[in-house]
Amino acid sequence: MGVEGIGARVLRKEDKRFLTGKGRYTDDMVVPGMKHAAFVRSPHAHAKITGINTDAARKMPGVIGVLTGRELKADGIGNLICGWMVHSKDGTPMKMGAWSPLATDVVRYVGDAVAIVVADSKGEARDAAEAVDIAYEELPVLVNATAALQQGAPQLHPEAPGNLIFDWDIGDEKATAEAFAKAAHVTRLDIDNNRLVPNAMEPRAALGLYDEAEDHYTCWTTSQNPHVARLVMSAFYNVAPENKLRVIAPDVGGGFGSKIFIYPEEIVCLWASKKTGVPVKWVADRSESFLCDAHGRDHATHAEIAFDKDHRILGLKVETIANLGAYMSLFSSSVPTYLYATLLSGQYDIPAIHANVKTVYTNTAPVDAYRGAGRPEASYVLERIMETAARELKLSPAELRRRNFIRSFPHQTPVIMAYDAGDFDATLDASMKAADYAGFEQRRTEAAGRGKLRGIGMSCYIEACGIAPSAAVGSLGAGVGLWESAEVRVNAVGTVEILTGSHSHGQGHETTFAQLAAERFGVPLDSISIVHGDTDKVQMGMGTYGSRSGAVGMSAVVKAMDKVEAKAKKIAAHLLEADEADIEIKNGDVRVAGTDKSLPWFQVALSAYTAHNLPSGMEPGLKETAFYDPTNFTFPAGCYICEVEIDPDTGATQIVQFVAADDFGKIINPMIVEGQVHGGLAQGIGQALLEGTHYDETGQLLTASYMDYTMPRALDLPSFKVMTTETPCPSNPLGIKGCGEAGAIGSPPAVMNAITDAIHNNNLTMPATPQKVWAAIQAAK
């Protein structure tokens, strides 16, 4: 490892601009003639539109245009789609209801966009938006997924009878039933996974620019995957062909999944720019973010786990109802299926698993991937039921887990995944030691003396990252391939530009991707630039989600660097009159191993471009492209231990210790990995303790601002003890597993196991607010 290479704890190159307020976000973009948009949104959760009158709005000051869904449809703009096909267990395809970017006949959730107003200023656009007169005929409302499946429930989409999108299953139902028949003990648990609002710091935004002379569109937008946005907007929404559409995702202030999807607003801004003849910018306010960003989670699950007399798991049965909201968002179908049920084996050798998932429509915001996406839900089910089982079996939770750990790899689970590497004892041992697990009972007694209820809880999670290989996800229904691309350009002076299809929205790619080239070519970090987020600059790429930038994006960079290195060595061998096999790149020099014959790196680069003396037949230049498609998912895993103290008088929970031991495989920058874990833990703890999303029975979102929706603050969190163990991932060249989602996946069950341990009442749902904890304490008395 060099001082700036792989494994170095270098500070983030991008932080200067972020910390000094010099980042350039979509809302910072200003183009000549730019105007401002406001969307007219439905105040009703479910209603028929019986009339839209835009006359008054058009006459308001500063108004340039008021556009509705009928005009959008007339121009051939397509409906939004879900890009992952899931089939019900009877073989029928999922029932996707139509989602027009601007509703024309029916609105299905509060915030559903109905019209767009373009005006000189944002204020004027909003004033005019209020003047758009829409007549609604209210329809009965559904907010609860279980209620949506009841006989006689109101019908949301004609395409989906009974509001059922699909009734899917995985695993072997018969084998699982047989396993349960042999069981010495069965543990049963009802488990809800609470709906979350993503709350990225930067709200979503779009700036659409139509250039009439070139018949060309440019879209600046808050996207985690600008190429996917261009592909989908071209192929499905008919905005423009790909060569006529440039998508730029500049600095993006957090995504957490919610900026993967293509939403109505960016499509409508592009179309509106053509219709009105002016560039159109829209920036969500925080209320719109609450109402209209795709939410996360929202599962209701019943799970049962069967053990033999030696406490080995025989089988697992899971029934889940997943609320997908009013429309199917871009990857909504994959989250409660292939990203969820395929992880239900956890870290355990479970011979038989069967999971059934029903997804339903309700009059709520669409639900899609949110940090962890399906995997937190799986970990929550499994790790809550394991802890519950340990209590029932009067076994230490660590011992029950240890007795069932998978220890030989590769391991084929009954639910598709083939784990390639891992050492679950190592993370369990590390976290138990760091948490002084053995000394807990003493601490519990000491806390009781102070009138506090102290509890400890554990969670051993596994996740699947990278969301690849393409052929595998294709066979499971994905509408896209999930590889990644890179181009490595060595300039004539030896500086390096890496063009990546990954997108950084907080992950630190400008630092970590540069560390790869620093390691390989001995070039200082300052001389390496990362280019991303612009479809005109960067070759097709798939973007960043599912902790895939390291495992997949960096692997593409490695592949491109391999090609660059090979060519540089050929050039150096030629110039140094040596055998190519003897050339090595070390400390910024290209030299003949074991001799003092060497060339500085920049000179090799310069030679490639002067082309005065290249090997016969070699093309000039030093620039290579690679596409990388991994051979498997990656499987980060770890063990989290949470210790809480509860004030029995108020129900307030304080996390007094949190230990996270993770196996992320190879680590490029430990500081950035720790930051990712800290952020993930904050989000997971936020879900467990604080973040509750409430719709009332009329479909109004009651928790639509920070007055009512609790985001975790620094004071809510302890100082984390984080550590890593390492089993390199065999499925990619660097051995990386990915670290972006782990914290949010592993922490909720650890927190809830700790609280329920403290209060001796397992009947508690997230978020475990003081009121709920207090009530659970009263109920247990």
Added chain:
Amino acid sequence: MYETHYHRATSVEDAAKNMNAAEDGKFLAGGMTLIPTMKQRLASPSNLIDLRHIPGLKGITITGRTVRIGAVTTHSDVSTHAELAKLCPAITFLAGHIGDPHVRNMGTIGGSVANNDPAADYPTALLALDATVVTSQRSLPASEFFVGLFETALEPDEIVTAIEFTAPDKAAYKKFPNPASLYAVAGVFVAKSGNDVRVAVTGAGENGVFRADELEAALTKNFNAAALDDVTVSADGLMSDMHASADYRANLVKVMAKRAVAEIAG
């Protein structure tokens, strides 16, 4: 935010005159409730009359045990006032636990009491300290000033200019904050002067801030946290919402009261 007219008042008379001339005017102090409400387009005053620059409305004066806090004094200024902290630490503590630092740097005591949010902190202090609300037109005791939810005895053109109170022998404020808004789910201010005990509660009452008679009665007999053990705080008349049921609030009122008393007695 809708279009509005801003006027920086130079005196209370100027402020009242502008208010009377306005179609739908609002006095502006720290704006910590009004401005977010306007940004959400839930309020659209035609005129904003800013009171913060009126001479004499800002600052804290202490004469013996008498405290006068100017209406546009920020929570931050109250919470960091060293002399006041010695005389009545409960009120500096209270001010230091309103919202977050941003709110404390902008929000004012006059704004808080004039708004009379049922979960605001200051109204408990005023009620428990038997404070006087000084306005541009009169002086009236806190018990007559606070009328109901977001409702006070203020006339439309009447301006709170100062809060006055005599420092109690001892006092304490304990609140259980809403984890999102940091407003009180239940906040209890206990003040003791001689044998006189006053207990005021915010965040819990359906009608806003109130004095807890049964707690006062028990504490007047025996000023000790244990004296509240057998007192039942009734959930009747307490708020119930998605954050806290009336029962939970009733529990919190008692718990916060006991903690305040324990702090004073200890």
